[in-house]
Amino acid sequence: MDINLLFKIAAIGILVAVLHQVLVRAGREDQAMMTTLAGLVIVLTMVIKEISTLFDTVRTIFGL
Amino acid sequence: MQMIKYLTLMIILASTTYIGILISKKYLNRVKDLKEMKNALNIFSTKIKFTYEPIPQTFKEISEKVKPNIANIFKESSKKMQNENAGKAWEEALEESNTNMTKEDIEVLKNLSNLLGKVNLEGQVNEVELVENFLDTQIELAEEEKQKYVKMYKTLGITIGLAVVIILI
Numbered sequence: 001m002d003i004n005l006l007f008k009i010a011a012i013g014i015l016v017a018v019l020h021q022v023l024v025r026a027g028r029e030d031q032a033m034m035t036t037l038a039g040l041v042i043v044l045t046m047v048i049k050e051i052s053t054l055f056d057t058v059r060t061i062f063g064l
Numbered sequence: 065m066q067m068i069k070y071l072t073l074m075i076i077l078a079s080t081t082y083i084g085i086l087i088s089k090k091y092l093n094r095v096k097d098l099k100e101m102k103n104a105l106n107i108f109s110t111k112i113k114f115t116y117e118p119i120p121q122t123f124k125e126i127s128e129k130v131k132p133n134i135a136n137i138f139k140e141s142s143k144k145m146q147n148e149n150a151g152k153a154w155e156e157a158l159e160e161s162n163t164n165m166t167k168e169d170i171e172v173l174k175n176l177s178n179l180l181g182k183v184n185l186e187g188q189v190n191e192v193e194l195v196e197n198f199l200d201t202q203i204e205l206a207e208e209e210k211q212k213y214v215k216m217y218k219t220l221g222i223t224i225g226l227a228v229v230i231i232l233i
Contacts, residue, residue, distance in 0.1 A: 008230055013228045018218070026216040041232060 005050070009043050073076045073232060077225040084221015088214040095166040095206045101165070101173065102199050109192040112185060119180070120145040137161045151177035169206075172198045 016039030021034035067107045104126050111122045123142035128134040141150075142159035149155075154177045158170050165173075172195065 011230045012227060015223050015230070018226075019223050022216055022219045025213050041228075043139065048135070 005025065005046065012043055013038055015039075073229045076232075077222075077229050080225030080228065081221045082164050084217045084219075084224075087221075088217040089208045090164055090219075091214050094166065094169075096131075096212055097165050098169060098199060098206055100131050102196055102203070104130045105176075105192055105196055105199070109189050109196075112226065113135060113189060118148050125218045126156045133161075133232045137163070137224055149182075151182065154180055169199075169202050169229065172202055186213070 016036055019035045019039075020032045023029070023035065093172065107126050107129060108122060109126070111117065112119075115122075117125075120142045123145070125140040127138035129135075130138070137157050140160060141153045144153035145155055147153075155174050158173055161170075175198065176191060176195045179187055183191075
């Protein structure tokens with residue numbers, strides 16, 4: 001696994017937190033919610049490959 | 065190759081920041097335009113009170129005194145008044161104008177057309193005052209929006225640019 005992925009996810013997390021704060025201050029709670037969800041989806045698409053390799057490893061270890 | 069990649073990322077960041085600034089400028093310019101419009105209406109009511117010039121000429125003179133995008137409205141309506149009545153000319157000029165004012169602001173200004181050139185001096189001055197009062201509330205609203213949104217759009221531009229750059233790296 002690439003360590004860069006972790007840094008990338010951390011940076012996206014920080015930016016989404018900032019966006020959320022800015023939008024809430026401006027009184028746009030629903031859009032703040034949407035950005036948070038969008039950030040979540042983006043991060044999930046980034047890590048989905050890693051998760052699938054994890055499952056594969058587990059499967060090979062136990063011989064399922 | 066690496067060079068091109070970083071260059072593109074820089075361009076993306078710069079452009080989203082610029083878009084954010086552009087959107088926030090719209091709110092700043094709306095307040096400016098509304099204040100300028102109020103200024104112009106003040107000049108108009110003073111002029112019709114103390115000089116007895118016809119409205120088209122007064123409008124032309126006003127258009128020489130205020131900032132260009134407001135002046136255009138007065139110039140256009142002064143031109144149109146040669147063919148149709150004053151109220152209609154004013155409405156059409158407002159509709160064709162290209163300013164930063166919102167639809168509501170335009171609607172408020174259109175109220176002026178009801179009596180423009182139809183009633184005596186006192187009635188017109190009163191009408192202008194009424195519209196100015198409406199404009200005042202509109203300016204207040206615009207100021208509120210400005211304080212709310214200008215900072216937000218600037219930050220949004222920068223952060224969204226950063227997010228895109230990080231995702232693409």
